[in-house]
Amino acid sequence: MKTKGCIFAVLFIFAILLCFAGCSMERTVVYQESIPLLPDAEQLPEIPTDVSNAEFKVSFLGCGDNIIYGGNTRDARLKAVEGGRFYNFKPQYAKVEKYISSADIAFINQETPMCGDGYDISYYPRFNSPQDLGHDLVELGFDVINIANNHMLDQNSDGLSRTIEFLKGLDVLMIGGYENSEDFDNIRVIKKNQLRIAFISYTYETNGLRKSQSSELVVPYINDDDIKRQAEIAKNISDFVIASVHWGNEGAFKPSNEQKRVAQLFADCGVDVIIGHHPHVLQPIEWLTGEEGNETLCVYSLGNFLAEQDYDYNTVGGMISFDIVSRGSQKTKVENVLFTPTVCHYPATFRENIIYPMTEYTPELAGLHAVKNYYKNTYVYDKLINYVTDTIDEQYLSVEFKEKFAG
Numbered sequence: 001m002k003t004k005g006c007i008f009a010v011l012f013i014f015a016i017l018l019c020f021a022g023c024s025m026e027r028t029v030v031y032q033e034s035i036p037l038l039p040d041a042e043q044l045p046e047i048p049t050d051v052s053n054a055e056f057k058v059s060f061l062g063c064g065d066n067i068i069y070g071g072n073t074r075d076a077r078l079k080a081v082e083g084g085r086f087y088n089f090k091p092q093y094a095k096v097e098k099y100i101s102s103a104d105i106a107f108i109n110q111e112t113p114m115c116g117d118g119y120d121i122s123y124y125p126r127f128n129s130p131q132d133l134g135h136d137l138v139e140l141g142f143d144v145i146n147i148a149n150n151h152m153l154d155q156n157s158d159g160l161s162r163t164i165e166f167l168k169g170l171d172v173l174m175i176g177g178y179e180n181s182e183d184f185d186n187i188r189v190i191k192k193n194q195l196r197i198a199f200i201s202y203t204y205e206t207n208g209l210r211k212s213q214s215s216e217l218v219v220p221y222i223n224d225d226d227i228k229r230q231a232e233i234a235k236n237i238s239d240f241v242i243a244s245v246h247w248g249n250e251g252a253f254k255p256s257n258e259q260k261r262v263a264q265l266f267a268d269c270g271v272d273v274i275i276g277h278h279p280h281v282l283q284p285i286e287w288l289t290g291e292e293g294n295e296t297l298c299v300y301s302l303g304n305f306l307a308e309q310d311y312d313y314n315t316v317g318g319m320i321s322f323d324i325v326s327r328g329s330q331k332t333k334v335e336n337v338l339f340t341p342t343v344c345h346y347p348a349t350f351r352e353n354i355i356y357p358m359t360e361y362t363p364e365l366a367g368l369h370a371v372k373n374y375y376k377n378t379y380v381y382d383k384l385i386n387y388v389t390d391t392i393d394e395q396y397l398s399v400e401f402k403e404k405f406a407g
Contacts, residue, residue: 073129
C-alpha cells in the first residue's frame with residue numbers, strides 16, 4: 001500500500017510540473033459523462049510546491065453568421081485545387097485565417113445545413129451547402145461549429161440528421177443540434193490548457209418549420225426551463241460556460257426587449273459569456289450583472305461573417321476575442337475583450353469573394369462592391385465605419401482601428 005501511495009504521489013507531482021511546463025496544448029473534446037470525478041481533498045497526497053498562484057489561460061475567438069449563397073459556392077468551385085475536394089471555400093477566409101488559427105478555441109455560427117449526397121445545393125430561402133465547407137472550416141482552425149439557428153431545418157428532419165452526423169465525424173465540437181433528449185442534456189465541453197469550457201446553444205425559431213413527429217431529434221428552442229437546467233449542469237462540470245444564442249430582429253442595431261430578458265436570464269444562471277447572432281448586423285457588447293453578483297459578457301450580435309445579402313450594413317460584421325483566465329483559487333474570468341470589425345466583400349461578378357478585416361478594406365474596394373447594384377442601393381466606405389463606431393463601444397476596439405478611423 002505504501003508503494004502505491006508513493007507512486008501516486010510521484011505521478012501527481014509530475015502532472016503538476018507538466019501544467020507549469022505548458023502541457024495540454026491539444027484541444028480535447030469531452031462530454032458530460034467522460035469528465036472524471038475529482039477525488040476528495042483528504043485523498044490527495046501532500047503537494048510540496050505552492051501552486052495557489054498557478055495561471056491557466058485560453059484564448060477565444062467568436063465569429064457570426066456564416067451563410068453560403070450562390071456566389072460563395074461558385075467561387076469555391078472555381079478555386080478548387082486539382083486533386084483536392086470539389087469546392088474550396090478557404091480563399092474566402094484567407095485574410096482572417098490568422099485570427100482563427102491563432103485562437104485556442106475558435107467558434108462560428110454555421111447558418112446553412114450541409115446534408116451531403118442525395119441533396120441538391122440550394123440557397124435562400126431554404127439552404128443546403130456543400131460538405132466541403134465543413135472540412136474547410138475545420139482546416140481553417142474552427143474548433144466549435146454551432147448549428148442552432150433559424151435555417152437548421154431547411155432540409156427537414158433528415159437534412160438536420162445528416163448535418164449532425166457529418167459534423168460529428170469531423171475533428172470539431174458541434175453544438176446546437178442533438179440526436180435525442182439525452183444527447184441534448186449531454187453538455188458539450190472542451191478541455192484546453194487545463195480549463196474546461198462548456199457550451200450551451202439555443203435558437204429563437206426555425207422559420208416555421210418543425211421536425212417530423214417521428215424524429216427523436218432535439219431542436220434547442222429558447223426555453224427558460226432548458227436554459228436554467230442546462231446552465232446548472234454546465235457550471236457543475238466545467239470552469240467556464242459560454243452560451244450561443246440565435247435571437248433578435250433582422251436589421252436591428254439594438255437588442256430587442258426579448259433579447260435583453262433572455263440575456264439577463266443567462267446572467268442570472270451564471271453563464272460567463274453570451275455569443276449572439278441572427279440580426280445580420282452588429283449589436284452592442286455589454287457586461288451584465290447576474291443575481292449572484294457575477295459578471296457576464298454579452299455580445300448581442302456579431303453580424304454576418306460570410307454572406308451575400310442585399311444591404312451595406314449586412315456586409316459589416318466582426319470577430320469577438322477574449323482570454324479565459326484562471327488564477328489560483330480565483331473564479332475563472334474574462335480578460336482582454338477585443339472586437340475586430342470585418343467587411344464581407346463580393347464584387348459585381350461574385351468572384352474573388354473575401355472577408356476583410358475592416359482596417360484592410362479600402363474605398364477602392366468599396367467602389368466595386370455588388371451591393372451598390374442591388375435595388376439602387378448605395379455602398380459608401382465611411383458608412384461602413386460608422387456602423388461599427390455607432391454600435392460598438394470604443395473600449396472594445398483596437399488601437400489600430402481607432403488610430404486609422406479617428407474622428
